[in-house]
Amino acid sequence: MQVVATAGHVDHGKSSLVRALAGAGPGGPPGRSLDLDVAWAALPSGERLALVDVPGHERFVPTMLAGVGPVPAVLLAVAADEGWMAQTEEHLAAIDGLGVRHGVLAVTRSDLADPTLALRQARERVAKSGLRGIEAVTVSAKTGDGLDALTAALDRLVARLPVPDPGAPVRLWIDDAGAGGAGTVVTGTLAAGTVAVGDELVLTPSGHRVRVHGAEVAREGVERVSGVARVSLEVRGVPRGRFSRGMALVSPGRWTHTASVDVRTRFGEASGRLARQMTLHIGSAAVPVRLRPLGPDTARLTLNTRLPLHLGDAALLRDPARRAVAGVTVLDVRPPTLVRRDAGAARARELASWPDRPDGARILRRHGVLRRAELAVMGCAEPPSAVEIDDEWIADPGRWDELRGRLSAELARHCAANPLAPGLSLEAARLRLGLPSRRLVVALARPPMRVQDGRVYGPVPP
Known part of the structure; x- marks a missing residue:
């Protein structure tokens, strides 16, 4: 399954288009997610497409952004009898800012006016955005003219969309929540990763852990689902009423x-x-x-x-x-x-x-030394060039050599100032180098430096 959100000025036919597309397939009528409508359409290839219909009025831009934010593509609607409008421009700017680069342009209500002018105008505006080059069709939800062409265009769009990693960390942004069974049912667009019944997830920002007791896609129960998909999850572990739009369910320890x-x-x-x-x-x-x-x-x-x-x-x-x-x-x-x-x-x-x-190499270079897990939660892979200190710690090669040189210099200064007590305690060395763990000081103290009885010593004088 893929997920596409609508965009465009109020009353430019987005909802009528969604109903017409969903009516052609087994998805059935739209279902409401607060003030977002969701419907499912069958495409000629056999793929199922979830359509998130967002409001077009300027007062509901935050709601529109909640619907578009997690999706990979949009269906941008422009009415043939009104053309490009201010809210169309704001929606396009938002889509562009969110980095959405895939979509279909639909000039709607083509039964009310010649769509040629509106189509040319819309193409000119879209060409200045990240959606440049998207396929365009003219359509009338009322008469059905162009509906097959639009369905085919959406099918081609879905075939071009990148397939996300099913093993990626889960981050399900919640746009609706309500009572369901013994728990709470939350709804959102799963952009990547996989959720299975029985999984444990973390509710943010509260940090509470929840257990997935049920999952639905297109109103059908499933045992597991991978992104991109429009999903409903029944979760337990947090009292009802603690969920709201803008929260997220995420994989523990991955963000x-x-x-x-x-x-x-x-x-x-x-x-x-x-x-x-x-x-x-x-x-x-x-x-x-x-x-x-x-x-x-x-x-x-x-x-x-x-x-x-x-x-x-x-x-x-x-x-x-x-x-x-x-x-x-x-x-x-x-x-x-x-x-x-x-x-x-x-x-x-x-x-x-x-x-x-x-990438991980750049982030490791800035920090110098990090736990492997710290890179993972930032969304970085461990660079091949990293110095493997032990099972927990890694370091940037240049910074690691620099730290060893600084440790040697600190030991020399300490020895010169304290000839009767030449060793530097591990904690003092850690603080002087700004390191997060004494284990790193021990790893740095390679010959001719040495560690003995909780202190670091420099080379033995001749």
């Missing part, structure tokens, strides 16, 4: 739960011109944030709650007052503190060379 991130911004102006108080939209979450500009296209975001994030996550910053949006990419989920006067400028210079999705 960084953070309230501070460094991001790259994609906007028509420098980060310094963005509002200092904005809303971060990711998945179905909408979180107030405080923005501190770093470089022209980088910023530090301080969130009012912790979110489960990975490096490379795409999100959206929105300023409701200006109706302005900026796409962002998460560069660091464990950013350094900025306490020195020039720390912000130094951090901006560092981030300027980083790609939108930093």
Whole structure:
């Protein structure tokens, strides 16, 4: 299964289109998820497509973003008799900011007006976005004209969409929750990974553990489901009423739960011109944030709650007052503190060379030494070049050599100042090197350095 969300101006025929598509297959009529409607359509290839129908009114942009946020593709609707509208433009900007690069353009209500002008106008606007080159069709949900062409276009779209890793960590953003059986039924779009009945997941941001007691896809019970899919899960372990839109169910120990991130911004102006108080939209979450500009296209975001994030996550910053949006990419989920006067400028210079999705080698180079598990929860693979210190710790080769040199220098200074007590305690050495564990000091103390009785000694004088 794949999942596609609608987008477009209010009353441009999105819901009618979804009903017409779902009516052609076994999915049946749409089901409501709060103010998101969901329907399922059968495609000519035999694939089943979940359609998330979002509201088009400007007052419901946060709801629209909750529906579009976790999906890989959109069905952008533009009415033939009205053409491109302000809300169409805002929806396109949001889609672009979220990094959605797949979709189909549908010029609707073609029975009410010649769709030629609206089609040309929409293609021109879309060509300036990440959706450039998407297939376009004209259609009338009322008469059925073009419906087969649209279904075929959606089938081709689904065939082109990347298949996510079924072994990836689960992060199910919740957009609806209600009573179900002895537990709670939560609904959302599973973007990647696999959920099976019996699995244990963590509810964020509370951190409570829940057990999956049932799963449904397209109203049919299943034992396991892999993304991308529209799913409903019955979970137990947390009292009813504790679930709400914007929370997420995640694989334990696979995500960084953070309230501070460094991001790259994609906007028509420098980060310094963005509002200092904005809303971060990711998945179905909408979180107030405080923005501190770093470089022209980088910023530090301080969130009012912790979110489960990975490096490379795409999100959206929105300023409701200006109706302005900026796409962002998460560069660091464990950013350094900025306490020195020039720390912000130094951090901006560092981030300027980083790609939108930093790899494990770059992150390890910044930290110097990390636990293997720390790289995993940041969403990074262990680099082949890493120094394997022991079963728990790894290090960047350059930083490890630098630390060994610093330890030798610290021992020499200590010995010169304290000739009658030449050894440096493991704890003192750890603090001077800024290391998180004494085990790392022991690993650094290779000959001619040595460890004896909890102290580190330099080379024995001749």
